[in-house]
Amino acid sequence: MFKGLSKIDLPGRNGAAPSLLTRVVVTIALLVVVTVARRAIATAVPGVVPFSLQFPAVLLATLLAGWVSGATVVTIGGLYAWYLTMQRPNGGPTEAELATLALYVVSAGSIVAFAEVFRVRARMLVGGQAALQASEARLELATKAAAVGVWEWRLATNEMIYSPEARAICGFPADGPVTYEMVAAVTHPEDFPHTSAQAERALDPQVRDETPYDYRLKLADGEVRWVTANGRAVFETVGGETVATRYVGTLQDITARKRAEVERDEGAQRLALAIDAGRMAVWQVDPRGITPSPELNRIMGFAEDAQPTLEEINALYLPGEQDRLRQAAQDALACGERRFEVEYRARRVDGALRWLLARAEILLDDKGAPRSAIGVVMDVTERRDSEERLRLLAREVDHRANNLLTVVLSTVQLSQAPTVQALKEVVSGRIAALGRAHQLLSEARWEGADLRRLVEEELLAFSLGEAARVTIEGPDVALSPAAAQALAMALHELATNAAKYGSLSKPEGRVAVSWTRGRGGPLNLRWAESGGPEVATPSRRGLGTVMLTRALAGPLGGTTHLDWRPQGLVCDLELPGEALEQVVASA
Template sequence: MTKESLDNPKAGPAAAKVENTGPREANNGLSSPSYDTADRDHVDGALRGSEERLRLALEIGGLASWDWHIASGKVVWNDRHFLQQGYAVGEVLPSYQAWLDRLHPDDRDETVALIEAARDGRSTFHHEFRALWPDGSIHWRAARGRFFYDESGAPVRMIGVAEDITEQKLAVQRMAASEARLRLALEAGRMAPFEWSLDDALPPLSDDLRRRVDFGDAGARLEEGRTRHHPDDAALLNKTRQRALDGDDTFADFEFRRLTADAQVRWLQVRSEIVRDNLGRPRKLVGVQLDVTEQRENEERLRLLMLEVDHRAKNLLFVVQSMVSLAKAGDLETYRQALLGRIESLSRAHQLLAESRWSGGDLRQLLTEELGPYGLGDNGHIKLDGPPISLPARHAQALALCLHELATNAAKYGALSVDEGVLTVRWRSSHGQLELSWIERGGAPVVAPKRSGFGGTLLKRSLQPFGGRVELHWAELGLSAQITLPLQANPDPEPDPA
């Protein structure tokens, strides 16, 4: 129904029938008593007092009021009604149209429809809507009104009150904005709200965290959730709860484990404040809950890495010590050159492993680094043949020393000492073992050494801690070496000092 239908209702007379209040004949034949002047003055005084009390009540309550006589279109506003709509008191003649002019355009259809529904349904009108002031500011109002009808059922009057609720609305908006910022902060920090009633033996799981990680049925709260706490944390959680109950701490921070729906372990960290009742008794922990599984795993990897670095350093120092103590040479310069060559070989292997984050060393690349200075790839002087194989880090270091000794010997006395010489290196993986063949041809005549020098000793000992071995064959055509080495790392091999 439109504004015109509200101003000019079709049903019923224009105004309610007003009964004559003078003397009249009653059904029993007696006349009702007439009121003298004093009685009327008393009634008028009482009426004025009642009106004054109503005005004061509206003023104290900050309420605007209206009285709309529908047939005549006459509307009565109190002063606050003017002010709530952005009018100065008396600025306009109160009317339905004057009220409609200040109703926010986006709220008009809904508000008018609700007024019509209240009128037709003989119900109370109750609605919140916005007033748009001339300066562009928006003010929220909460209104309640009631229609009155004549004897025929036609609406003739509507009376109501309205309250300015702008501050309440702004407070709600500010609260919503604050909650949104908090939510964003929690999401950015991978945190979730946490609350643990100390009446419960075990801490619950935040619904927010449950949505991020599949911990199982979202309806499983404390009772079912207890089975998902890691059994090894029961004593820790009980101690944390008891300390909060018995102590005078302000904060409680702790970590515990939960099992996911697929039985994976997740580490959860809680940072909370102990909330107490009026008597100072601790009632609950309130704070945030974080999934720190990745952090815990990184810490464990770092711990293992430190152990690994320590062990590698110990092995490396042992190798260097062995090279220094076993090396023999006729003069100091020869000794120095031999020692530097072996250390450089270790350095190349170390660099290769560092580039792979010590996850392993590629065999072909290891050979390329060691044989590159001798013309790898030039006129078929050196041939490499084998599939991609990754060696455990410790094995790669040991094998690098072996390859260095073989290459150094070939450059001094074997196939790499003459232009016509050819070195072929073939390898394969068989039953979890590396099988590598080092074959020299076309070099100087080969003579087996009468005694084993440091190079031979190093070849024999380097691979032993890892279950490997080196077999040397001094043939007239050239030196051949067969190397076998497991492709899986031993748990913790120790170097053999003997």
């Protein structure tokens, strides 16, 4: 409404008062024009004082140069009129002329006052219009730079006004009207109830909610966009009632931000799952103390919702372990690193000893001094126990291998036979017996071989597949590695002798193997043959007898007793309980 007025170059329209030069020039110019006009009228119509010619001059002077110029024109014009009346022959003005002069002064003064008010008001309006135009230009520039759309909903006509940016965000055509139905259609169906409820709260005079809200748009091509809207209702009094007449606001595309938030949340979930799967406890230490986590409480034996202090955590370190942690941190900083890890021992609240692995990063302040540390801790007790078992097992394997090689060497040295082939068979059989014992120990991870399986393995090859020829009876007994090797050699010698000369040399022959053992007492094993050739006591001790006797003697402290009965050999083997208890020690 001020576009025409804004084009007039009024002095002082930008807030500055007219300069003195401007006032002087305007005043002189108007006075000259009025004087010339007055002189012309006075010449044409003698005796007339045309005060009315002053009023346009006063009005223009005030509008163009301000009230000072207008007052100057009023004063000079009045004095000039007085001067003209004084030049008359009769010697002065009449009473009517004096009254006219007074009325002139009052009227001209009123014109100056009203013209000045108009001039100041016009200057303010023109300046406000210019400021409004500049503000609108800045707002338009800001909305374009920030990709923010502006919208307005005129409730009386249900008309929607969308800026180009808002149209682009919603996928509307660049031209043409935007209707309420178009806005409703582009709003995601799942979010439409939420946006409608927000609009109702904003348009309610009792609520006037201006809370920003996020929702989704579903464009015609199926693309889904996230937007954030800010709206404010404009209220007016209609018929004595306050109602919302317009709803205006902004719209901004935040799809990229929402996607980043989703990726951040998914990353946080993955991190939480990884930490939980790895049984890692997150912690942070700063001057205020320690910030624990439920997993740290679980590892250290606190209640899941406990808030232990740093002093309570430190009290669980074994002596010297906390110093190792501090030294690891200091060594890292000395090398220019901020990350370190160390394994240490601590006791849970219930007293259980645990091995823990701590990985941490030291956070520095602006001066480069440590201000806090953050990291994770894991319970690695099982791993450390497994490593220790592996080390013990490696030492045990080395020890057993040396013993086995010694036994094999003794077996070869003591073995005799009339021919090379026979010697080969003797040595092979004895080494095979050791191999079977070794296999049983390996399957049991060298923690004890089962006596029943050992007997079955040794007699299987000599029973010719007839299970009835061999009877095995006895309780479950676990043999130490040394006892297993000794009994394997003894059983092999007995089975070999039975197959060559004893009960197993005939189809009807039988062998019964049985054993007993009291709690913590010795193992007594009996080998009894029957159904074979008649047996007589040998006149001399053969190599097999020597091998049989030596198998249990020596470090094991076992004994061997041979009874050469006519119906078959009976051999009683005894191993002390200490030899069997070596299973526990080696485990």
